[in-house]
Amino acid sequence: MTSHAFKGQCASSGFAAGIVTDLPGADAARAQRLVAALDPDAEAEALRQALARATAELQVLAATADGEAADMLGFQVAMLEDDALAEPAFVAIAGGTAAVEAWTATMDAEIAGYEASEDEYFRARASDLGDMKARVFDALTGTAATALPRGTILLADDITPSRFLSADWQGGAILLRKGSATSHVAMLARARGVPMIVGLEANDIGGRRVLVDARQGMVLVDPSEDEAACFESRRGDSAAREVSAALFLNKPAITSDGHRITTLVNIADPDELDSLNPAHCDGIGLVRTELLFEGNALPSEDEQAAIYARMVRWADGRPVTFRTLDAGGDKPIPGLTPDGESNPFLGVRGVRLTLARKDVFLPQLRAMARAAALGPVEVMIPMVSLPSELEAARALLVEACAALASEGIVHRMPALGMMVEVPAAALTLELFDAAFLSIGSNDLTQYVMAAGRDIAAVADLADPAHEAVLRLIGMVADHGARAGIKVSLCGDAGGDARLIPLLLARGLRILSMSPRLLASAKQVIAAADLGRT
Amino acid sequence: MRTGSALLTNAVGLHARPSVKLTQLAKSFAGTVEFSLSPDGPWTDAKSPVKVMRVRAGKGETLHVRTDGPDADAALEAVIGLIRRQFDEH
Numbered sequence: 001m002t003s004h005a006f007k008g009q010c011a012s013s014g015f016a017a018g019i020v021t022d023l024p025g026a027d028a029a030r031a032q033r034l035v036a037a038l039d040p041d042a043e044a045e046a047l048r049q050a051l052a053r054a055t056a057e058l059q060v061l062a063a064t065a066d067g068e069a070a071d072m073l074g075f076q077v078a079m080l081e082d083d084a085l086a087e088p089a090f091v092a093i094a095g096g097t098a099a100v101e102a103w104t105a106t107m108d109a110e111i112a113g114y115e116a117s118e119d120e121y122f123r124a125r126a127s128d129l130g131d132m133k134a135r136v137f138d139a140l141t142g143t144a145a146t147a148l149p150r151g152t153i154l155l156a157d158d159i160t161p162s163r164f165l166s167a168d169w170q171g172g173a174i175l176l177r178k179g180s181a182t183s184h185v186a187m188l189a190r191a192r193g194v195p196m197i198v199g200l201e202a203n204d205i206g207g208r209r210v211l212v213d214a215r216q217g218m219v220l221v222d223p224s225e226d227e228a229a230c231f232e233s234r235r236g237d238s239a240a241r242e243v244s245a246a247l248f249l250n251k252p253a254i255t256s257d258g259h260r261i262t263t264l265v266n267i268a269d270p271d272e273l274d275s276l277n278p279a280h281c282d283g284i285g286l287v288r289t290e291l292l293f294e295g296n297a298l299p300s301e302d303e304q305a306a307i308y309a310r311m312v313r314w315a316d317g318r319p320v321t322f323r324t325l326d327a328g329g330d331k332p333i334p335g336l337t338p339d340g341e342s343n344p345f346l347g348v349r350g351v352r353l354t355l356a357r358k359d360v361f362l363p364q365l366r367a368m369a370r371a372a373a374l375g376p377v378e379v380m381i382p383m384v385s386l387p388s389e390l391e392a393a394r395a396l397l398v399e400a401c402a403a404l405a406s407e408g409i410v411h412r413m414p415a416l417g418m419m420v421e422v423p424a425a426a427l428t429l430e431l432f433d434a435a436f437l438s439i440g441s442n443d444l445t446q447y448v449m450a451a452g453r454d455i456a457a458v459a460d461l462a463d464p465a466h467e468a469v470l471r472l473i474g475m476v477a478d479h480g481a482r483a484g485i486k487v488s489l490c491g492d493a494g495g496d497a498r499l500i501p502l503l504l505a506r507g508l509r510i511l512s513m514s515p516r517l518l519a520s521a522k523q524v525i526a527a528a529d530l531g532r533t
Numbered sequence: 534m535r536t537g538s539a540l541l542t543n544a545v546g547l548h549a550r551p552s553v554k555l556t557q558l559a560k561s562f563a564g565t566v567e568f569s570l571s572p573d574g575p576w577t578d579a580k581s582p583v584k585v586m587r588v589r590a591g592k593g594e595t596l597h598v599r600t601d602g603p604d605a606d607a608a609l610e611a612v613i614g615l616i617r618r619q620f621d622e623h
Contacts, residue, residue, distance in 0.1 A: 071549070071550055072549075074553060075549040075550065075552075075553055075582075078552075078553045078556065078557075078582045079582050079583055079586075082556075082581050082582050082583040082584075084578075084581045084583040084584050085583045110583075113587065114586075117589050119546065119589060119591050121545045121546065121548045122546075122548065122586075122589050125548070125549055125586070128549070300544075302542075302543075302544045302592070303544050305544075306543075306544040306545075306622070
């Protein structure tokens, strides 16, 4: 037997091996149920029972869910319990329509109303309605009775979040012909470590043996013994690395000679928080706000305040450092950053841009001050070269807080600090009145080494491990220790296993990194000995 | 019959979570609780999440509330309070 490979896109990485379960499409289930269609009274009773069953299933799921998942399930329960939802379906059934058709048509009409909304929040709820439609449909056709056994490797067009939540995927995988890596299910799969591939053009592999390497988006059907051995070896290597690192994830980062290192996370998208346990870190060391500004319109103060508040609530008393808009350089934003600069990394970016655009800066500072009322919040200014830039930003923050006070809006003045990424600032820190400092190692390296981050030919030069960069980092750490100012590092180096020992040796004790690097970083820290470095 | 109004100021309008909160609160009162985007109606049953969501009331709209029954005063005060508190979302 020869093997056959299918390729899709990775939505959640991981490995799985086993037999594929092909979930029957809705059409086949509908056909079976239509054959069984009886008189209107029996059809109405069947729909009533299906609604009750779907509601009961969701209540069980909601009881053990938390955060966004609990809100989503609670909303679905409330909607299904409302007689108004299925009312048109019962009218159609009384007129002779089969229950499956009546339910499908009713929900399609309801969903169309949501999809037609001009408001994106309401449009986004169409997927919840689709989820409810599928769950009741499954209850009606008996599809749901075939509960997926633990460790199923499922092949389907797409699956709903509630169906995802109702199965135990330990050892299994999700293979979708459609689906999207940015869907709610993909987010849940990543949060729970379930391998998931989307856009997989695979048919007729139900019941066949497969090897799934989701990181590569690869599904190998009917593998040979050699292929299986190779797969197991790759899976073993990956698992060994992850297992040994995972042991460190839920513990504080402590060096082998007993020094506690503060490990913070860098966050760009608020949705990232849903899959993160705040107890695994010491706070958020960097909130990148650029992503919020990439839509068609600039985010309003209220929109920003809601997102910032969500992050502060997530951190649950741990500090959250918001960086004000750092557009420009490698992060252009159409309509905001200047076009045609010959060297954007040396142009109008970071605080240089926001000071020129008070219409953008002030609402952001107001939103951050509002979030500060909910917990420990710091505001960090990027790309500061001169003390006057930090003072101009402070004047605007004071102005923002004064305006909030006069409007009677709840707020608090956050601590104001700065990124250290321009050598001019790094060399003259005693001139700055900053409450805290955070080293942006990516930009600091490229400015010190005169080697662009985005130019492959000088990649060897653009390395923070060079003595000039490390010496400057050491100077910043020493300044912080002398002046009693907190110093952290929030560039890529902060989560890099190769660089962490070098950073600790130069005196850094606070590192902020991508959340997925927390476990391996804590493992590296545990092996470090500060006494010997 | 009691009536009142409040401006919808939370970021997402009468969206899923606020709708569920509104209907749960409305259902805790014996009398009728209805709302509308205009003082003249049409009036929507604030105890039905399906109907509340169909209104798709966005941020910046004024919600007119009318209550009736033995606990009409308390219901009106509670619902207006919930809207003014931005559905406790912040």
